[in-house]
Amino acid sequence: MTGLATHGAVVQFDHVSKSYDPAATKRGTVPAAVNDLSLTVPAGKICVLVGPSGCGKTTSLKMVNRLIEPTSGRITIDGVDVTTQELTALRRRIGYVIQQVGLFPHHTIGENVATVPRLMGWSNERQRERSEELLALVGLDPAKYRDRFPSQLSGGERQRVGVARALAADPPIMLMDEPFGAVDPIVRDRLQNEFLRLQETIAKTILFVTHDIDEAIKMGDLVAVFQTGGVLAQFGSPLEILAAPASQFVARFVGKDRGLKRLSLLRVSDVPLIPASTARPGDDAAAARRRAAESPQGYVLMVDAANRPLGWVARDDIPESGQLVEAMANPVSPTVNKRTTLKDALSMMLDADVQTGVVVDRSGAVQGLVTVAAIAAKMQEGDHTPSFDDLETIATADQESASEEAVDPGAADQAAIEQGA
């Protein structure tokens, strides 16, 4: 990737507040849009700002490229205060993607992608090269799409063009405001996956706004959960937020199924593998029987010459003497690999009605076993807030949780709308 060489910059919010009516906020009659926000997004990471509507996440985003100016506090990019920089120059160095995409309908796709390079006075040839490179990067054939107009593209294609346009001048930072919010769930899922793959190579610093906690968990290296009044409720990795919500609000916002959500973030490689007792056809039956009896499962796993699983053999099915034969094996257990999420592994085990899954490598050779019990142990290990009784205690201590009507994200949304009206 020669064209996109600039990697991310550190973005820092330092006690940033925004009020649309500072006097009223001081009196306490109008809540701040953003209230004393301090957080640091490390270079090259995706930080998702998530929360119900009216929580200040979009306001926070727009203060980075100064579409909105903070009332107080400082935002820095690699240590440089954004307010010290010339406005248009600052914005041209920050990629910007919005939900409605905002492609220029009177420009072709190629011209749209080259928007910022054109503003920066690149030669026509360089503009064209860059827009073709970026169209290819986001998976659109330049020869096919370059000369079309936005109205001729599907929603998903337009969104890809929006990402390409934001990347055109190789900015260190991208601001993405609900970038995949306007497409259907199947397209959204594909765009999310494509974007995560793209980010592995471009390594930009990305601030990503969404109201969808599942999208936040999927996309974020870091997740900042906002609550109404522009308060940062929690900032951490998706796993930290799911395992240990800092307040009742966060716990409710991430939802009662946060355990399941964690399962989809953790992979088989995150739990210690249990060594498998294996045996091959032709092995001595008496020795295999002994090994099966010693193993915690009461079975041996029969494998072929390349160590690929053939099936389980119960101790009682092994004759007292003679040799093991392949016909003794019951091919039941599902096989998983180290990249399989714990959610998928558990689901496969439940479907097969077994307690144990066989972990195999790329060639299909057995690496070890994963069990329902091991997954359950893993889930307990990281979870610091096991019951809702504890959450109530946290809530009493947490002054921000005074808004009792915010019982779920939907109701919080409603409350936010009413407050805004």
Add this chain to the structure above:
Amino acid sequence: MPPGTKIFDVGWVLGHLPGIWDRIVQHLTLTAVPLMLGIVISLGLAVVAIRRPATYGPTTALTGLLYTIPSLAAFAILRPIFGLSLITAFIPLTTYTLLILFRAFTSGFGAVPTDILEAAEGMGYTRRQRLLRVELPLAVPLIMAGIRLAAVTTIGLATVAAVLGDTFGGLGQLITEGIQTFFPTKYLLGAALSVLLAFLVDFLLVRVERALTPWARARVAPG
């Protein structure tokens, strides 16, 4: 009409082609200059109105007021000042376009979707770049609708400029003379040419609009 007069004397028309052509050219001048002036003035007023929305109401009221002044009265008022000159014709014909054109420009700018404006701002367009490269091109369909209406209206109104006499009178002069001399060929010809001219100009403006907005018709994917 004296008895025996033909309703339409083709022979007279063929014998006076150069004079008729002059009237057409005069009429086009009476239309084109006020239209150009109207476009420039309205664009300026519209840009002021989008930057300072408080001016929108008063500007609309003023252009509306100018529109209500009877054209004959306007010529009568201006004639003592500017005499039988083109200026006397241009001033009212220009002010009559302002109401239509100012509204066309402001509604054209107003119809540009906010997400596109926000995207332009967020990507670092300066205000002037945004106006010239985004707002103006996207406002073209509504602006052109206003220009077509103003052009056709002005072609009709310009016949009244006949009161300015022989030198600048345009097709209106043909009509007036025809009525005064009870010669139907002249006023029928003047009216017909005026209508034809309106159709022709409108047709040309549609072509201009199409050339300016290739994107507006790009709906079906090529290839």
